[in-house]
Amino acid sequence: MNAPFRHIAILSACAHRLYLYRPELFDALHRAGFSVTVFGPESLEEGQAGLGPAGIEYRELGLARRGIDPFAERRALDLIVRLGREQGFGVIYSYGIRFAPLANNAARALGVPCMNVINGAGSLFITGGPVGTLRRLLIFPYIRTSLRYASRVVFQNEDDRGEFLRRRLVKDTQCILVPGSGVNLERFPVYDLPEQPVFGFCSRLNPEKGIYELLRAFEQVVSVCPEARLRLAGELDGIEKTETYALLRRLCDAGSAEYLGEISDVPSFLRTVRCFVFPSYREGTPRAVLEAMSCGRPVITTDVTGCRETVKNGYNGILVPAREVIPLRDAMLRFCRGEADADGMGKASRRYAEEHFDVHAVNRVLTGQIQKLYRPTAAAGRQEIDGGR
Numbered sequence: 001m002n003a004p005f006r007h008i009a010i011l012s013a014c015a016h017r018l019y020l021y022r023p024e025l026f027d028a029l030h031r032a033g034f035s036v037t038v039f040g041p042e043s044l045e046e047g048q049a050g051l052g053p054a055g056i057e058y059r060e061l062g063l064a065r066r067g068i069d070p071f072a073e074r075r076a077l078d079l080i081v082r083l084g085r086e087q088g089f090g091v092i093y094s095y096g097i098r099f100a101p102l103a104n105n106a107a108r109a110l111g112v113p114c115m116n117v118i119n120g121a122g123s124l125f126i127t128g129g130p131v132g133t134l135r136r137l138l139i140f141p142y143i144r145t146s147l148r149y150a151s152r153v154v155f156q157n158e159d160d161r162g163e164f165l166r167r168r169l170v171k172d173t174q175c176i177l178v179p180g181s182g183v184n185l186e187r188f189p190v191y192d193l194p195e196q197p198v199f200g201f202c203s204r205l206n207p208e209k210g211i212y213e214l215l216r217a218f219e220q221v222v223s224v225c226p227e228a229r230l231r232l233a234g235e236l237d238g239i240e241k242t243e244t245y246a247l248l249r250r251l252c253d254a255g256s257a258e259y260l261g262e263i264s265d266v267p268s269f270l271r272t273v274r275c276f277v278f279p280s281y282r283e284g285t286p287r288a289v290l291e292a293m294s295c296g297r298p299v300i301t302t303d304v305t306g307c308r309e310t311v312k313n314g315y316n317g318i319l320v321p322a323r324e325v326i327p328l329r330d331a332m333l334r335f336c337r338g339e340a341d342a343d344g345m346g347k348a349s350r351r352y353a354e355e356h357f358d359v360h361a362v363n364r365v366l367t368g369q370i371q372k373l374y375r376p377t378a379a380a381g382r383q384e385i386d387g388g389r
Contacts, residue, residue, distance in 0.1 A: 015040020016050030101146035120284035156284035180285025182359030200273030210279030298345035
């Protein structure tokens with residue numbers, strides 16, 4: 001007798017990179033008997049390029065990653081519901097706040113459970129002043145209403161969970177806490193640290209990742225420690241016409257920094273780095289930091305939501321205040337001068353990753369929840385019968 005046909009939908013603002021970043025989750029879902037359709041804002045060509053080789057179906061939503069067009073949202077909802085009825089989605093699963101309302105509305109229309117992963121609250125909580133306050137006043141009621149339908153809301157750190165509970169955006173009974181998306185300890189093995197003080201950053205280069213503060217801090221570091229180097233990898237995201245990009249170009253032209261663009265072989269990149277630096281303003285749990293820890297790298301990161309969960313100050317790295325150049329510069333200089341125990345902290349990073357951030361442990365929780373929530377539909381039943389003929 002054939003195993004039951006089970007189909008789920010996943011929504012993400014970075015759909016084309018989902019398999020690159022989370023191959024273990026897709027493999028775990030496949031082993032559990034799930035077929036997956038991924039929805040995202042990217043073009044059909046871009047989405048298929050990232051997901052097609054892994055045999056994952058991709059559907060274009062026709063939406064922007066940022067901002068909301070009510071008419072486009074309605075068309076996207078209709079698409080998900082139509083395909084959900086045709087293919088028999090038994091769970092709708094989403095990443096990020098951006099697509100959580102859409103996912104819940106689709107699940108509600110289909111009469112199936114929904115599971116939302118809050119992998120960082122992003123600019124919603126970062127933006128200050130009157131603009132940020134007004135934005136939250138407008139958006140929070142919308143999020144609260146949509147999350148009311150969610151069967152599970154997955155948080156990657158306790159701060160985000162507490163924030164959503166205090167603002168009554170979710171109920172405690174909906175919440176699940178996991179340590180980020182985890183890291184594959186085999187794919188990111190330990191490497192010996194290079195002797196030269198090479199600092200590394202691997203993520204999107206945008207203001208919220210603290211890229212301006214990093215470049216300013218390194219500019220001062222290299223003036224004191226000329227042998228220091230900074231290697232950066234990742235997509236340019238909104239800084240191309242800014243002072244930040246001009247500073248990046250100056251440092252690269254001087255030979256003290258190197259910008260590699262987007263890369264696919266992150267372990268090889270981390271192998272060249274003595275210390276990983278990640279001065280973000282806020283995160284869920286930063287995957288880039290977990291990968292550096294798995295490779296045995298000490299980490300300098302900010303004492304903010306999401307980042308502070310990855311570093312015990314003085315144990316496997318150094319915590320610094322967000323948005324400040326001088327403390328970041330001083331922390332980097334400690335590694336240049338040998339005042340920080342890079343080898344000891346690197347070994348501690350690996351231990352911490354093994355103890356708390358194993359990707360397979362995280363995926364057991366997520367796939368277990370999906371299996372519990374899965375609600376077979378009429379379409380799913382028809383495909384099971386057809387598959388047995």
